[in-house]
Amino acid sequence: MSEEDVAAALRELLQIVDQVPEAALSAANATIGWRDLDADLASLAAEYGPELAHLRGGQARLLTFHSERTIIELEVSAERGKARLLGQLDPPREVDVTVQTAGPPRTTRTDHRGRFTVTELSDGWVRLVISDAGQPAGRTMTEWFRV
Secondary structure: OOHHHHHHHHHHHHHHOOOOHHHHHHHHHHHHHHHOOEEEEEEEEEOEEEEHHHHHHHEEEEEEEOOOOOOEEEEEEEEEEEEEEEEEOOOOOOOEEEOOOOOEEEEEOOOOOOOOEEEEEOOEEEEOOOOOOOOOOOEEEOOOOOO
């Protein structure tokens, strides 16, 4: 058996036993249209997970994203079978926050303390886009994360 035959047999086997989930393929394809090289990227700096469940009454997670201009703190929890995001920006300011998903985006406005809430999110991959006309680049985006 040649190397090409072995490689072909291995590819065929992996397609049967280790398929990529359809939801992952859909999310990956959907992200191609969401590239924005001018935005300030907020990377995940800290995540505290299920050990907080006894404090929140569910599987809440606390996420902190850092960029050059902004810190985004999030609490991700479940409410009636849907995900809920409670967030705060540092420094606090009134800006638009858009939650991008594989479906239609959802936009809300922060209050004067930089706080916001987004409810009724379906399970899946999301990212936040902070639109701030007062900043040079104007947008800060988080990395993709799962709710």
